[in-house]
Amino acid sequence: xxxxxxxxxxxxxxxxxxxxxxxxxxxxxxxxxxxxxxxxxxxxxxxxxxxxxxxxxxxxxxxxxxxxxxxxxxxxxxxxxxxxxxxxxxxxxxxxxxxxxxxxxxxxxxxxxxxxxxxxxxxxxxxxxxxxxxxxxxxxxxxxxxxxxxxxxxxxxxxxxxxxxxxxxxxxxxxxxxxxxxxxxxxxxxxxxxxxxxxxxxxxxxxxxxx
Numbered sequence: 001x002x003x004x005x006x007x008x009x010x011x012x013x014x015x016x017x018x019x020x021x022x023x024x025x026x027x028x029x030x031x032x033x034x035x036x037x038x039x040x041x042x043x044x045x046x047x048x049x050x051x052x053x054x055x056x057x058x059x060x061x062x063x064x065x066x067x068x069x070x071x072x073x074x075x076x077x078x079x080x081x082x083x084x085x086x087x088x089x090x091x092x093x094x095x096x097x098x099x100x101x102x103x104x105x106x107x108x109x110x111x112x113x114x115x116x117x118x119x120x121x122x123x124x125x126x127x128x129x130x131x132x133x134x135x136x137x138x139x140x141x142x143x144x145x146x147x148x149x150x151x152x153x154x155x156x157x158x159x160x161x162x163x164x165x166x167x168x169x170x171x172x173x174x175x176x177x178x179x180x181x182x183x184x185x186x187x188x189x190x191x192x193x194x195x196x197x198x199x200x201x202x203x204x205x206x207x208x209x210x211x
Contacts, residue, residue, distance in 0.1 A: 029149045033200040036142045040096075040193040043135050047186040050128045053121045054179055070184035071162045072102050077191060084198050085211060090154035096195045097143050099188045100136060102160035106181055107133045109164065117178060118171045132185075139192075 027035075067073055077095055078084040084092070111133050114126040147154050167177040201211035 029146070030200070030203045032142065032146055032149060033196065033203050036139065036146060037193065037196040037200045039135065039139045039142065040189065040196050043132070043139060044186065044189040044193045046128060046132055046135065047182065047189050050125060050132065051179070051182055051186055053125050053128065054119065054175075054182065057120045058175055058179075067184075067187060069180075070187065071106070072099055072160050072184065072188055075099065075102075075158055075160060081194070081211075084194060087198075089199055089202060090150060090156075092195045092199055093143065093146060093150060093154040094156045094158075096192045097140070097147070097154075098158040098160065099192050100140050100143065101157060102162065103136060103185055103188065105162045106164075106185070107136055109167070110178065110181055113167050113174065113178060118174060 075095070075098060078087055087095075107129075111126075111129050114122065114129040116122075117125060119125060164177075167174045167181075198211050
């Protein structure tokens, strides 16, 4: 029997989680948080895999990324785990939702640009970028269900507008800007994953050092 590729296994696992969220009305808060944190973990893994694909035939460009240049940098978030553990549950969920919502337009741009990206791994990058967009939408739907479970105090959202319409015209600009946006998303997906894991930990009444 042929072994499934890592990308295929990831896609199947996320598809199962997506289906669970669709029928999650009777699911407990703990289970919803468990599934949301699993999905956010896979989202971060996929963004990391995409970054590696992009770097495979192009000099690594991570050093040029300055987090302050990301369009989500204005959002006030905890700087480390200790600070995160002191943030109330409703604020953590709001932060995760605000970050995820802020990536709706940028991911749509990446998805549209990936089809003609001047890179030898374009087909793989295009496929994974579309998966990234789909999974982000699914996690967003799951977080909306969490809002209903956790109450109106977690409904607040921060506006983080994105104003870029394209990645540039020349080959280098498009690759650099694609990589930069993807690096910003990878950073933010890690934050989202961290916030959801702390929420899951608290709901399960685990000790802080175990979160």
